[in-house]
Amino acid sequence: MNIENIKSQFPIFSKKINGKPLVYLDSSNSSQKPISVINRLGEFYKNEFSNIGRSIHSLSVNATNKFEETRMSVKDFINADSKDEIIFTKNATESINLVASTFGKQNIEKGDEILITELEHHSNYVPWHYLRESKGAVIKFAPIDDDGDIIISEFEKLITSKTKIVAVTHLSNVTGTIVPVKEIIDIAHKKKVPVLIDGCQSAPHIKIDVKDLDCDFYAISCHKVYGPTGVGVLYAKKEWLEKLPPYIGGGGMISEVDKDKISYAPLPEKYEAGTMPTAEIVAFNESIKFMKSIGIENLVNHERELTNYAIEKLKTINSVKIIGNPKNKAGVISFTIKGVHPHDIATILDEDGVAIRAGHHCCQILHQRLNLTATARASFGVYNTKEDIDILCKAILNCRKVFDLK
């Protein structure tokens, strides 16, 4: 795989940051966009724009077809059975809120248990907290070990007769832990408990096969998958989408409307009320094509190689401590530097054109578990190179220099 060729597909890398070439190590936050995606947005607005769905005119028919083509691409990308199982949302956060809200309305009673883990992002905790507030549900946290791996035996023990749903991340945005979700789903299903997977971090970095996983729900944010902002995906098994009530009400999600009753549209429209981010969804098809053009296996190998290289190099810097040491790790490396607060690290690295994230990364439960208030995080995308890692390490050494530490 020619990585230079891939980087050249991202116009942002021709920009200078503080006079330095951009070293973008914040892909867990959001990925940069290839030119094909950027161009598609412009082309659609310039030549093809119309709202989709109801109109008879040619523009609308074409726009509707293009919109549905993305749905088919997503279905193939994650190996779903049917396009009716692909619901477009605003982002993974909204996808999880959709499930928590509709599943909760129908299936959660006072004292029922929702099982999540200590690794979760706030977006896979807060929506369930709403059910704790509104329904009196109980939220349990499956513990992790010091390496950042979920303790599967403890997870298993926490599933009780009151557990109504399990919600777990596929890939931690702090430790980079690739969670053995298939094993978790098997355990939960043996006890007849459905499972939601937060695939926000995994979608751009590992092969997703919802049929093989047998998950009930899978949430994705397209802006992390080299796609536009404002688009997310909820995969859900058809039986759930048919059984659960609709989420947001409005145009496009109805079948018949009378003064005394309303019936809802069939899938997937039942869950897509109002005008969707049409251009962004159309352009997301280009993101999937981009991922396919690289080949998911090449991408996984490239990022694994980068991660291993980065870990080895960072280990040679005595003041650096890498957070977590999971069995299976993706390209997310959180770290601390002795004597330098993560916020100061981020400011100093930025001066060298190195973009990282500092803070709790929307994972306060995990940071409390690890006894940390904040960490610095470097996360990789397909466009990153070993040279980027070298520049990162040099910039890290500069942090200690700025702080006058030996």
Add this chain to the structure above:
Amino acid sequence: MDLKELYQDIILEHGKSPRNFGKCIGHNHEAKGYNPLCGDQVHIYLKLNEKKNVDELTFEGSGCAISMASTSIMTELVKGKSLEVAKKIISDFLNMIKSGSIITTKDLDEDQKTKIMSLSGVKQYPMRVKCATLSWHTLVSALDDKKVEVNTEKVD
């Protein structure tokens, strides 16, 4: 902008060895502050005497170099001042960070003015302003006995 303008020696030194750290004996005012974006926490302890002078001013907490230095310098400058002067220094500081205005109070000597102005580089880094202002807002809360935790996302 040069990083050295932000991380001046005086800031690094106060960040590493903050003054007036800990809980002072006999404090009669206190307040907590929290920055939810980065997890920085500060707890201000203050002893106002019957003449409304700041007899003691100390703090506990954790945060970045900017936040620790800003708090440390604040305690040095405000300790020993009257309530009225303390409020003038606070308002001068916040105006300097937010709009770059100059320090007008006549109640600081040259050395103290150098210290407070060492923090002026922060205004060039909008994402770091709250690191510098958290403890100052928290001090206002302690002086006013507001009893609610200061949250950087809820103050101007």
